[in-house]
Amino acid sequence: MLTRQDFPEGFLFGAATAAYQIEGHAHGGAGPTHWDTFAATPGNVKGAENGDVACDHYHRYEEDLDLLEGFDAYRFSTSWARVLPEGRGAVNEEGLDYYDRLVDAMLARGLKPFQTLYHWELPAALADLGGWRNRDVAGWFGDFVEIITKRIGDRVHGVATINEPWCVSFLSHFLGVHAPGMRDIRATARAMHHVLLAHGTAVERLRGLGQENVGIVLNFDHAEPATESPEDEAARARADAIFNRWFLEAVCGKGYPAEALVGLEPHMPAGWQDDMAAIAAPIDWLGVNYYTRHIHAAAPGTPWPSGTSVAGHLATTQLGWEIYPEGLKHFLLRAHDVTGGLPLYVTENGMAWDDRVVNGAVTDPVREEFIAAHLAAIRAAIDGGADVRGFFYWSLLDNYEWAEGYEPRFGLVHVDYETQARTPKQSYHALRRAIAR
Numbered sequence: 001m002l003t004r005q006d007f008p009e010g011f012l013f014g015a016a017t018a019a020y021q022i023e024g025h026a027h028g029g030a031g032p033t034h035w036d037t038f039a040a041t042p043g044n045v046k047g048a049e050n051g052d053v054a055c056d057h058y059h060r061y062e063e064d065l066d067l068l069e070g071f072d073a074y075r076f077s078t079s080w081a082r083v084l085p086e087g088r089g090a091v092n093e094e095g096l097d098y099y100d101r102l103v104d105a106m107l108a109r110g111l112k113p114f115q116t117l118y119h120w121e122l123p124a125a126l127a128d129l130g131g132w133r134n135r136d137v138a139g140w141f142g143d144f145v146e147i148i149t150k151r152i153g154d155r156v157h158g159v160a161t162i163n164e165p166w167c168v169s170f171l172s173h174f175l176g177v178h179a180p181g182m183r184d185i186r187a188t189a190r191a192m193h194h195v196l197l198a199h200g201t202a203v204e205r206l207r208g209l210g211q212e213n214v215g216i217v218l219n220f221d222h223a224e225p226a227t228e229s230p231e232d233e234a235a236r237a238r239a240d241a242i243f244n245r246w247f248l249e250a251v252c253g254k255g256y257p258a259e260a261l262v263g264l265e266p267h268m269p270a271g272w273q274d275d276m277a278a279i280a281a282p283i284d285w286l287g288v289n290y291y292t293r294h295i296h297a298a299a300p301g302t303p304w305p306s307g308t309s310v311a312g313h314l315a316t317t318q319l320g321w322e323i324y325p326e327g328l329k330h331f332l333l334r335a336h337d338v339t340g341g342l343p344l345y346v347t348e349n350g351m352a353w354d355d356r357v358v359n360g361a362v363t364d365p366v367r368e369e370f371i372a373a374h375l376a377a378i379r380a381a382i383d384g385g386a387d388v389r390g391f392f393y394w395s396l397l398d399n400y401e402w403a404e405g406y407e408p409r410f411g412l413v414h415v416d417y418e419t420q421a422r423t424p425k426q427s428y429h430a431l432r433r434a435i436a437r
Contacts, residue, residue, distance in 0.1 A: 216287065332377075
């Protein structure tokens, strides 16, 4: 594994989490989210599990932050429904106080706080009003951004507006895998546009408050064709346009890719073109989330995007995701080119494994090798000219993995969900040794 000395001076090493996945949403006056209702519907989430308790980070954040000794930064998210239980209107002071304490606890440990404003927990009351399908969501989000920023913005090192807009929109409204669990192309097109309009609105509000170091976190999935046929290459190009290019190019002022508009434009909200300037409001950095690749084949005779993914041949994680570190180098160099050299952070990269505690320890050599390979990919991207400023492993803790429930374990630290005992894994110790000063 490469060490701190192999990276540029000032390169940040951190770990990442998200509010609903670890805090315990039943605590502290938080309002219901569309994840609560999604999980309460049979068949949506493995074991019908939800984020009511999760890792009980709401009460255990001090001991969890102690685990970050030796790290430089911590990426966390602030729950919209914890701050505004109805999504707008009355503020939950208990929620604001919690995030006050949390940020102060990071600073007390010498950690740079990297805040994510939205990591998927849409207040249920706003889902009732159409959620991401409703253009008004951008303004509602902007109001939340102002409230939380006025409380903690003076102490955070960096702020991301939205985490993984592809998941917020396409995965959730077209594939139906995440809340709200829709499978509707009109809903998808609107959500894919409105989530970016919300990003642009948030940037405007943050700038109005004088907030510095503002970015967005996009997820990327390496797309390859199943064969060299023109049909499979076209399927790959469509998948790449939907997953990777739509969000990156719009944020960078290059508009939406034609390959995606072919299917989505008939369902877009009227006047969407007028929003593109707001969506392209200048940002200070880009977060790159990367996990895996998919291989795409044409599926003639099926509705747009008329493609399917086929099995690859590489080693996989617990979730069946292929381990392909070359994809991380590819996207860092690509993001460098498309953004015109914007500072980049690897805001999520990690893997799930069926980790078990045996004699008080967790041995996870596959994860250790995974981290080593992806750190090498980051180093290669830096050598290729990308301005990569930091790496955040996903995740600090085993946690609520959305539709997969609590089964997949992504953490550097094992969590026993019955006792809430934390057990640092072998990979945790290896990474800490690598980044030791």
